[in-house]
Amino acid sequence: MLIKRRSVLQGIAGGACTAFFLKGLSAEAASASDMIVVVIGLNGGNDGLNTVIPLTQYSAYAALRTPPEGGGTIAFSRASLQATAFDTSPKVAAAEAGQFAFGPTMGPMRQLYATGHLAVLTGIGMPAAELAPLSHFNAWNDWSTGQININEASLPPGWLGATLSTLPSGALGPTASTAGGAQIIIGPNGPGLVVGNPGSFNLNYPYNIPGFLLGDAFQQMLSIPTTTTAAAMSQSVTNATLNAVGAMQDYAQLAADYPAPQTGLAYQLQAITQMIMGNSGIRGYVAIDGGYDTHSNQNGGGNPHTQLVGNLSTSISQFYTYLRQKNLSKNVVIVTMSDFGRTPAANLSFGTDHGAASVAFVLGDRVTGGVYGHYPSLTKFDPNGNLAVNVDFRNMLSDIIVAMGGNATSVLGETFPRLGFI
Amino acid sequence: MVDQVVQQGSAAWLSQQLNWQSIDDTHGQLNKPPTGYLDPGSCNQCLPNWNAFEAMVYQHDLLTKRQVQAKLELHWLDHFSVSQAQIDHPSMYNYDAVVRANALGNFAHLVAAVAVQPAMMWWLDNDGNIAQAPNVNWARELMQLYTIGEWQLNPDGSQVLDKQGNPIPNYAESDIKAMAKAMSGYHAVFLDSGNPMANYLVVFNPQEQLGGHMKFLGANRVVPNNQSAITYVVNILAHHPSAAPFQVTELLKRFVTETPSPQYISDIVKVWLQYDDAPDQIAKVVAAIVAHPDFAAAYHSMPKQPIEQLFDAMRALPGEMQTSPPSGFTFQPYEQAGQALEGMMQAVNQDIFGPPNVFSFYLPGHLMSMTTTVARIGQAANINQLLLNSPPQGTSSGTGADTWIDLPILMKRIGSESGPAIAKYLLDALVDGGSPGLRHVVTEYLGERPSISSVEGAIWLIINSPEYAVN
Numbered sequence: 001m002l003i004k005r006r007s008v009l010q011g012i013a014g015g016a017c018t019a020f021f022l023k024g025l026s027a028e029a030a031s032a033s034d035m036i037v038v039v040i041g042l043n044g045g046n047d048g049l050n051t052v053i054p055l056t057q058y059s060a061y062a063a064l065r066t067p068p069e070g071g072g073t074i075a076f077s078r079a080s081l082q083a084t085a086f087d088t089s090p091k092v093a094a095a096e097a098g099q100f101a102f103g104p105t106m107g108p109m110r111q112l113y114a115t116g117h118l119a120v121l122t123g124i125g126m127p128a129a130e131l132a133p134l135s136h137f138n139a140w141n142d143w144s145t146g147q148i149n150i151n152e153a154s155l156p157p158g159w160l161g162a163t164l165s166t167l168p169s170g171a172l173g174p175t176a177s178t179a180g181g182a183q184i185i186i187g188p189n190g191p192g193l194v195v196g197n198p199g200s201f202n203l204n205y206p207y208n209i210p211g212f213l214l215g216d217a218f219q220q221m222l223s224i225p226t227t228t229t230a231a232a233m234s235q236s237v238t239n240a241t242l243n244a245v246g247a248m249q250d251y252a253q254l255a256a257d258y259p260a261p262q263t264g265l266a267y268q269l270q271a272i273t274q275m276i277m278g279n280s281g282i283r284g285y286v287a288i289d290g291g292y293d294t295h296s297n298q299n300g301g302g303n304p305h306t307q308l309v310g311n312l313s314t315s316i317s318q319f320y321t322y323l324r325q326k327n328l329s330k331n332v333v334i335v336t337m338s339d340f341g342r343t344p345a346a347n348l349s350f351g352t353d354h355g356a357a358s359v360a361f362v363l364g365d366r367v368t369g370g371v372y373g374h375y376p377s378l379t380k381f382d383p384n385g386n387l388a389v390n391v392d393f394r395n396m397l398s399d400i401i402v403a404m405g406g407n408a409t410s411v412l413g414e415t416f417p418r419l420g421f422i
Numbered sequence: 423m424v425d426q427v428v429q430q431g432s433a434a435w436l437s438q439q440l441n442w443q444s445i446d447d448t449h450g451q452l453n454k455p456p457t458g459y460l461d462p463g464s465c466n467q468c469l470p471n472w473n474a475f476e477a478m479v480y481q482h483d484l485l486t487k488r489q490v491q492a493k494l495e496l497h498w499l500d501h502f503s504v505s506q507a508q509i510d511h512p513s514m515y516n517y518d519a520v521v522r523a524n525a526l527g528n529f530a531h532l533v534a535a536v537a538v539q540p541a542m543m544w545w546l547d548n549d550g551n552i553a554q555a556p557n558v559n560w561a562r563e564l565m566q567l568y569t570i571g572e573w574q575l576n577p578d579g580s581q582v583l584d585k586q587g588n589p590i591p592n593y594a595e596s597d598i599k600a601m602a603k604a605m606s607g608y609h610a611v612f613l614d615s616g617n618p619m620a621n622y623l624v625v626f627n628p629q630e631q632l633g634g635h636m637k638f639l640g641a642n643r644v645v646p647n648n649q650s651a652i653t654y655v656v657n658i659l660a661h662h663p664s665a666a667p668f669q670v671t672e673l674l675k676r677f678v679t680e681t682p683s684p685q686y687i688s689d690i691v692k693v694w695l696q697y698d699d700a701p702d703q704i705a706k707v708v709a710a711i712v713a714h715p716d717f718a719a720a721y722h723s724m725p726k727q728p729i730e731q732l733f734d735a736m737r738a739l740p741g742e743m744q745t746s747p748p749s750g751f752t753f754q755p756y757e758q759a760g761q762a763l764e765g766m767m768q769a770v771n772q773d774i775f776g777p778p779n780v781f782s783f784y785l786p787g788h789l790m791s792m793t794t795t796v797a798r799i800g801q802a803a804n805i806n807q808l809l810l811n812s813p814p815q816g817t818s819s820g821t822g823a824d825t826w827i828d829l830p831i832l833m834k835r836i837g838s839e840s841g842p843a844i845a846k847y848l849l850d851a852l853v854d855g856g857s858p859g860l861r862h863v864v865t866e867y868l869g870e871r872p873s874i875s876s877v878e879g880a881i882w883l884i885i886n887s888p889e890y891a892v893n
Contacts, residue, residue: 067555132572132591134562149588151581180771181791194791201792203799214879217867218886224859226888228722234891238799241792295547295559348555349547354562384595 034168035366035404037160038272038319038334039184039286040265041143042312044293045136046338048358049387050074051309052120052375053081053101060378064345074299074346080104086371087114100371105310108317109361116369119362119421121396123373125340125389126356134354134384136293139339144183146397146412159397160284161187163406170281172244178268179288191237193244193282197271201248203241251278259318263311265289269319276328283404292338296349312336320363333364333422335400337393344378344387356386360396366403367422395419436712439490440705442526447488475506476775479518480763483729484736494525494704496729497676499774502536502568504545506775513610513622514775517541526705529669529694530660533568534653538624540610549610553632556602565593565601569659571668577691578684579671592664593639600638604645605652607631626651666694670707678711679720686716724893728770728794732763735885738851740831769797799886827881829874841868848880853889860889 053061058078065075081101087110100120102109112118126133130148133139141150146159156162164174165187175185175192185192195201222239226232254277261267268287275282291308298305316334323329341358357376376387398416401408409415426435438445483492498521506514517539524532536542537560543549548560566572573589574582581589607630613621626649633647639658646654659665670690674682693710697703711717726734767773771794833839836847845865849856856864864880872880884890 069555131588134595135566135572137566138572151589180793191791194793196793196796201796203796213867213876214883217863217879217883221860221863221883221887224857224863224888227857228892230723230725230892231888234725235888237792238795238886238888241795241799244792245796293559295557296550347557348552349550349557351547351557353558 034283034331036276036283036332037285037400037404038269038332039160039284040269040312040316040334040336041140041179041182041184041286041288042292042308042336042338043140043288043290044338045139045340045342045354046292046309046336046358047294047298047305047342047352047355048122049341049344049352049378050076050103050298050305051106052122052359053103054099054375054378055081055085055101056099057375057378064378067346067348067350069348071348072350074350074352076104083107084110086110100375102313103306103309105306106313109313112317112320112363113369117363117365117367118369119367119372120370121360121362121372121391121419121421122375123357123388123390124360124393124396125358125387125391127389127392127394133356134340136339136354141183143337143339143393146394146401148394155183157188158182158184158186158192159401159411160184160286161190161192162411163401163404164284165189166407167283167405169283170279172247172280172282173240174282175284175286176272176275176280176282177286177288178271179286182286182288184286185284192284193240195244195248195271195275197252197267198248198274198278199252201245201252203245247278247280251275251280254278255322258322261315261318263289263315265311266315266318269315273319273322276323276332277326294342294351295347295353296351298346298351300350316361316363324365329365331366333362333366333400333403335396336361341387343385344381345385356382356384357389358387360393362396362400362421364422368420370421372419372421391419392416436490436709439488440526440702440709442488442491442705445488447486475514476767476773477764479774480767484733484763489737490708491522491525493677494708495522496774497673498525498532500777501672502542503777504541504775505777509541509544511540511544513540526702526708528699528701528703529665530657530699531701532704533564533660534656536568537564537605537652537656538608540622540624543608543610543624548605548608551602551606551608552630553603553606554630556599556606558598558602561598561602561605564605564656565598565659569656569668570662570664573664575664575667575671577667577688579667579682579687579691580684592662597638600636601655603632604636604638604643605631605655608649608652661698666691670694673707673711677724678717679723683716686714689714722889722892726891726893728772728798729767729774730893731798731885731891732766735852735881736827739848739881740828740835766797770794771797829877833874833877839871841865841870841872844868844872844877845880848877848884852881852884853887856884856887856889860884860887 049061050065053076055078062073062075066073081104084104084106085098085101102113109118113120126139126142127148130138130142137152138150141152141155142148144158145156146162147156150156157165158175161175161184167174173190173193174187177185177192177194178197181191181194222235222242226235251274254274255270258270258273259266261270265287268289272285272287275285289308289312292305294305320329320332320334323332337360338358340354340356342352342355344355346352373391376390378387380388382388394412394414395416396419398408398412399419399422401411402418403422430438483496486492495518499518502521504514504517509517517536520535520539521532524535537548540549543560546560546563547557551557551560570592572592574592576582584590607627609625609627611623611625613623628647631647631651633645633651636643636645639662643658645651667687670687671682674686674690678686690707690710694703694707697706700706768776836844838844842865845861845868846855849861849864853860855861864883867883868876868880
């Protein structure tokens, strides 16, 4: 038996759920004009040097990316970068044209840059005070919480969850992930919503079991007092799931003309589009793509870096363009994050190892496009031989938190100067 | 299984389980390379049928009588997680076999055995790592994820702090680079013919490795310039002061409580160190974990992993699995058995050879999400797929699952058609009797003379209860 919204309301959670659900809908309408942040996580440590290439340091770039022992290169040729060199649109500083190029597979990103709404943050990464900046665990936790030197035994809430916990949002809660549990959406008051996609966020009673009686018993069971924290958590998650089902099934009907997704990330962004279109009241989303830990065969093999950033470029472009077409982009800001950058030099496996500075993108109608930070030198490195960081990742988060109406100092534990991209 | 524990007493049952070689594994012996594991024909680069491979592992986990070993096997497969998406080769079969064989053995032996499996060598790029231009991926993760962790730890699991109150790293980038050079020179080499699951050798090229006098982790070392170099490095790490608290904390968090007390960690660390070189070190540690007073005190404080939610029910009730084709059908049993479970595990995002990111580390709290709840209560991983109307695949009715809970056998075991008796049996088997509230709901649902469908409904209810969701 397919459980539809009506049967969820009548059969499982009864009147209490109806009241909760309606309250949610009205709260959603009230918060619709507020800023919505969509974080795209690039899990594994994105190679910023092959994402945005500094054309003014091309010779050093080509040398670093070509192991002297021979056998090939992971450097892009000058010719292959011509078509993706930063645009000379009047909306962006002409000086940047000719200085930088996106990777050759990132054509759509170049077009987004030309709109004047794409900020490219260069030299971004962990501050020197982070004691273990090259660990996936550490770096991902840092980016997720906006803090450094975290004790894993007591992780603070995610920066997105913490920021939104003090701001208005809908009854489904302030945050949602389309990529499983994610620290970034966890707030001080709740874990955030985890949605694979609205269409599959559905329940079915076993078809051969007497449905009404089972639903009645199920409802009773979920109100039995629990005696342990873990059981209480299970009960809470199950109840919240039941409450969200009806809304998710409605959202699943939306954005039917969204460009057919080709990748996991594109599917996630389509799901987020449906929730935004449905006026869900959720103000912080996270989508995560993996495969960026490119220690070997970076430009070849099954899922090379060129393909990853190509998919990223296409997926973001589809998402933002669609929102613009539907007049929904005004309040949406898209932000990328990744563990760290990678080593400037290619290794003999034609990959790169864990490094320091990378690039990040911020896109949205409210964003002032351009290049922020300084592209690190390709001849003078940090003490570990990596690209030197000149933009603390928390500084970027600070600008976004402030733009959301949050208290950046409280969330990040420090005050940062404004970078000015939003 | 429950009947066996009751019969033997829990202490005797555990003791026998930890002495795993003494347990007949005939029930798990369906765990052979499935017919569908390889593409037709014999070649040295042919690709495995991953669904069949994972089904094979689940099949063994469900049917084997070596249940504690199976639990530890899953723990170590997660600890040393590799992705089938990258390791697209039948040598994964041996990877699983090596992890299982060492799951209750000695930690240093386990790490050393995993280190030279092609699956791990490919996953973390130590295949082709040469000293002249080291690839540091393996050396870094060997320390951070697999042995000692990032930070210096006290025996009670707390971080060692400097005078400013900051944690102290266990290693620097220079240590990682030195150890990458020390463990370089290894290659997985494929032979031209033979069984694709065993037609490879791990060879060592001394010209590509830096042995001899080196300094790392604060001491001067003499690294062998031969195939024992990895074992040499692994032994240093396995006996590092942070290794015991790091591993013990992870084991306790996986099996007992997400917040183990410093005393609990400290007590188990002593056992770990006492048996540091014993061939059954991990078995001794598991025995100590269970015997500790904090183990019983942590009852019901740990969320079940999705795999436990499915498998615990199958083990507690008479779970059956297709082991031969039904009359008139010719499908390959090894190709099929376990695939219903494999599909369910994918639906709840606990695909054991498809980790969600570069460091698969399933913290149970992270698994209790709405997505898994939807999968569990919804269609994808619904226990109902395993209930009465799931006869063997190929027959004309039912859901077609190859694994099912055999209700006729269950009813025989219960020995009564009375609703209260059935409720008591199910609650005892699945939730240790359950709370008064749950007992009331289930008993009322069943009524005096329940239909077989209602018995299914009662199982469904209990399995979806918050009480069943915790260990």
